[in-house]
Amino acid sequence: MLAVSNINLKKGDHQIISDVSFEVADGEVFGILGANGAGKSSLAYALMGCPDYQPDHGAITFDGIDVSGKSMDERARLGITLAWQEPARFEGIDVAGFITLGCGWHGPDAGAKTGSVPGADQYLEAMRLAPEEYRRREVDRTLSGGERKKIELASVLAMRPRLAILDEPDSGIDMISRDAIINMIDTIRGYGGSVILITHEEEVILSADRAALMCSGLAFKVGEPREIVDYYRRICRPCPGKIYPSAEDIAAGKSKKESTSSAPVEDSP
Amino acid sequence: MKAHARDYELMLEAYSGVSGDPTVFANDDIAHLVVHENMVLGAHLVPGLEVEPVETPSGIDITLRVLPGVKIKKPVHLCFGVLPESGEQNINIAAEVGSDAGVSLLAHCVFPNSVSVRHNMQAKIIIADNGFYGYDEVHFHGERAGATVIPRAKITLGEGASLRTGFQLTSGRVGELDIDYEVEAGPGSVTEMIARVFGYGSDKISIREKCVLAGERARGIIKSRVAVKGRATSEVFSEMSAVGARSRGHVDCIEIVQEEGTARAVPVVDVFDSTAKVTHEAAIGSVDRKQLETLMARGLNQEQAVDLIIRGMLSPA
Numbered sequence: 001m002l003a004v005s006n007i008n009l010k011k012g013d014h015q016i017i018s019d020v021s022f023e024v025a026d027g028e029v030f031g032i033l034g035a036n037g038a039g040k041s042s043l044a045y046a047l048m049g050c051p052d053y054q055p056d057h058g059a060i061t062f063d064g065i066d067v068s069g070k071s072m073d074e075r076a077r078l079g080i081t082l083a084w085q086e087p088a089r090f091e092g093i094d095v096a097g098f099i100t101l102g103c104g105w106h107g108p109d110a111g112a113k114t115g116s117v118p119g120a121d122q123y124l125e126a127m128r129l130a131p132e133e134y135r136r137r138e139v140d141r142t143l144s145g146g147e148r149k150k151i152e153l154a155s156v157l158a159m160r161p162r163l164a165i166l167d168e169p170d171s172g173i174d175m176i177s178r179d180a181i182i183n184m185i186d187t188i189r190g191y192g193g194s195v196i197l198i199t200h201e202e203e204v205i206l207s208a209d210r211a212a213l214m215c216s217g218l219a220f221k222v223g224e225p226r227e228i229v230d231y232y233r234r235i236c237r238p239c240p241g242k243i244y245p246s247a248e249d250i251a252a253g254k255s256k257k258e259s260t261s262s263a264p265v266e267d268s269p
Numbered sequence: 270m271k272a273h274a275r276d277y278e279l280m281l282e283a284y285s286g287v288s289g290d291p292t293v294f295a296n297d298d299i300a301h302l303v304v305h306e307n308m309v310l311g312a313h314l315v316p317g318l319e320v321e322p323v324e325t326p327s328g329i330d331i332t333l334r335v336l337p338g339v340k341i342k343k344p345v346h347l348c349f350g351v352l353p354e355s356g357e358q359n360i361n362i363a364a365e366v367g368s369d370a371g372v373s374l375l376a377h378c379v380f381p382n383s384v385s386v387r388h389n390m391q392a393k394i395i396i397a398d399n400g401f402y403g404y405d406e407v408h409f410h411g412e413r414a415g416a417t418v419i420p421r422a423k424i425t426l427g428e429g430a431s432l433r434t435g436f437q438l439t440s441g442r443v444g445e446l447d448i449d450y451e452v453e454a455g456p457g458s459v460t461e462m463i464a465r466v467f468g469y470g471s472d473k474i475s476i477r478e479k480c481v482l483a484g485e486r487a488r489g490i491i492k493s494r495v496a497v498k499g500r501a502t503s504e505v506f507s508e509m510s511a512v513g514a515r516s517r518g519h520v521d522c523i524e525i526v527q528e529e530g531t532a533r534a535v536p537v538v539d540v541f542d543s544t545a546k547v548t549h550e551a552a553i554g555s556v557d558r559k560q561l562e563t564l565m566a567r568g569l570n571q572e573q574a575v576d577l578i579i580r581g582m583l584s585p586a
Contacts, residue, residue: 050562072565073574082566088559091494092581102567152563159567 001026001194002047002163007058009046009217016042017055018217024163029185029195031208031225033232039217040198041085044167047196048082049075062163077105079162079193083169087152089140095151096120096135102159123154126187128180145172150180157184164188165196170204182207202229215239276352277303277310283379284348287409287440293346301346304329306358315341318372328359328389337367337397344403345372350379351386354413362392364402368427371401378408378418383444386416398427398455405585408438415444415472422450426458428484436464439583443472443501450477456484456513463492465583468501468530479508482516482545493522496579497530508537511545520549525556525579 002024009017017039024030034040045053047060049072060068067075081102090098099120121131127150137143139151149172156164169181185195185207197208205211211228213221213236221231280303281291293299294311300318303311307329309322317339321332335341351358366372380386396402402424410416418438426432432454438446443466454460460480468474474497480489491507509518524532538547556575564574 048562048566052558071571072562073568073570076566076568081568084559084563088557088563090560090578090581092584093577101564101569105568155567 001028001063002196003059003061004047005059005061007046007055007060009042009053009055011052016053016217017046019058020214020217020219021058022212022219022222024194024196027189027192027194028210029189029197029208031197031199031205031211031228032214032219033199033202033205033211033228034214035200035236037216038200038214040200040214041167042217043214043219044082044165044196044198047165048072048080076102076159079105080165081156081159081161081163082165083152083156083167085167085171086145087148089143089148091138091140093139094135095124095137095139098139098151099123099155099158101155105159120154120158123158124151126157126180126184127151127154128177129154146174146177149173150177153181153184157187160191161188161193163194163196165198167198168200169197170199170201178204202232205229273308273310276305276308279352280305280310280348280350280379283350283352283381283409284377286381287377287379287407289346289348289377289407299343299346300341301348302331303348304358304360305350305352306356315343317341317370318345325359325361327357328361330361331363333362333364335366335370335372335400338369339367340371340401341373344375347374347376348379349376349388350381351388351416352379352382353386354382354384355386357387358389360388360390362390362394364392364394366394366396366400366402366430368397369399370397373401373403374405376404376406378406380416381409381411381441382413383410383416384414388416388418390420390422392420392422392424394422394424396424396426396430396432399429400427401431403433405433405435406437408436408440410438410441410444412441415442415470417445417447418443419447420449424450424452426452426454426460426487428455429457430455431459433461434463435585436466437583437585439465439467442470443468443474445473446475448476448478450479452480452489454480454482454484454487454489454516457486458484458488460487460489461492462490463494463585465494465585466496466503467579467583468495468497468503469499470501471499472497472501474501474503475506476504477506477508480510480518482509482511482513482518485513485515487513487516489516489518491518491520493524493534494582495523495532496525496527496583497532498527499530500528501530503530503532504535505533506535506537507549508539509547509549510539510541511547512541514542514544516542516545518545518547520547520551522549522551522553523582524551524553525582526554527556527575
């Protein structure tokens with residue numbers, strides 16, 4: 001479904017994403033784990049086509065179509081969407097209208113006029129929000145961060161995306177509602193859609209089918225979620241900061257810390 | 270008389286065109302006043318509400334009184350209009366809301382054919398202790414040159430009184446708008462002033478709203494939402510002065526600028542008592558990037574997304 005090949009992103013002198021490649025299959029949940037500042041959100045924005053995050057090298061292919069040059073809305077109409085880590089707020093747009101904004105592109109509501117599809121309630125319920133309490137409220141600052149986040153996820157679910165990029169969907173959400181996120185991911189997987197699940201929570205990444213570990217713009221290890229989490233716990237957690245393996249070190253099977261201290265390599269990425 | 274009847278019909282037609290419900294003018298439970306140029310075409314009162322309209326050579330003087338203790342249940346509908354392409358309408362309002370009384374007015378100002386219409390409003394409003402006065406004004410100017418609209422109001426709130434004003438000019442050309450409202454808020458009173466305007470072409474928008482929180486624990490908010498495109502200009506002066514102890518005020522201005530439009534926001538906040546507090550926030554510029562990208566990630570193209578964001582911002586709560 002999605003193939004990311006050697007994408008690079010630079011902002012000013014700062015390399016944000018370095019030569020990242022991975023693939024996501026139909027119906028697959030692909031996790032991306034990494035500490036704050038690893039480049040996870042930038043990667044999400046690049047995949048979605050945000051104008052300030054256009055890769056300066058590499059290709060992004062979706063269902064065999066090179067979407068690298070396509071705008072955000074063109075990608076969305078192909079079935080890609082993104083749930084922001086910190087969602088925007090909108091004055092004068094009610095929750096029901098917001099949730100159903102993207103309903104017209106895919107699934108049973110395809111062809112319906114944007115924003116006109118009734119039935120936001122089921123998506124509110126899916127995110128454990130009482131429809132009667134929320135459907136007519138504005139998507140503005142009267143909502144808490146957690147409420148806003150759940151409404152963002154409900155709008156993604158309502159869109160019935162073929163690929164949902166979820167940027168830290170669990171942050172700022174109460175523990176009880178985490179089940180709702182897992183259910184949401186299962187729903188998307190259930191109809192053959194795929195999910196890129198970005199998080200820095202080790203437990204959350206375990207719900208993925210495969211996962212990548214990111215550090216300072218590099219997706220340097222891809223594998224089974226358990227394996228990625230184990231590596232993260234042993235190697236990344238003790239790491240004091242943005243010390244990451246260089247491309248040469250990765251090729252040589254070393255972490256940066258290990259390579260600078262010339263310590264023997266215990267774990268090969 | 271026939272001409273009046275025809276004007277009345279045309280006014281109601283124009284009123285419908287700005288989402289007004291003309292059946293309210295046939296409802297005995299709802300007070301109303303319909304004024305075309307300087308002629309009163311229709312009026313109806315309800316118990317406890319006194320309205321005395323006096324026609325003048327260029328408009329109308331209105332004395333409005335809500336008797337103490339009377340709360341007018343349904344909004345009073347006002348319709349002011351000038352139907353020809355040019356004309357002048359001067360509306361002078363002297364309103365008095367008695368203690369423990371309350372009234373909401375919904376004013377529709379319709380100038381659908383205006384090329385050079387001038388609409389001046391001078392209002393002096395006194396709200397006695399624990400009284401409530403709501404004034405929502407919705408304008409419709411047609412798509413030609415707009416109109417010159419100059420609303421002025423001086424409003425005084427007694428102890429525990431409440432004021433809510435809403436000004437909306439988001440349909441048709443603005444032309445030239447020059448709002449100047451000034452409020453003196455008594456102890457424990459609550460003031461809320463909101464203006465929403467969309468200007469384009471060569472429209473000129475000036476909004477000046479001032480609230481003096483004179484009494485102890487008085488609270489006030491001044492909120493402005495303006496969008497300009499084409500070569501339209503906007504200036505928003507919001508002034509909040511906290512004089513009374515433990516008074517609280519907030520100024521909130523958002524102006525969205527597109528194409529060659531220009532905008533200025535001048536928030537002035539003064540605090541004269543160490544227990545009082547006033548906050549302000551202003552955002553001027555293009556459409557918020559995150560809002561835009563969120564909508565585009567749902568499949569709306571840029572034009573649709575910008576339109577939705579602006580319509581949302583300008584829509585009444």
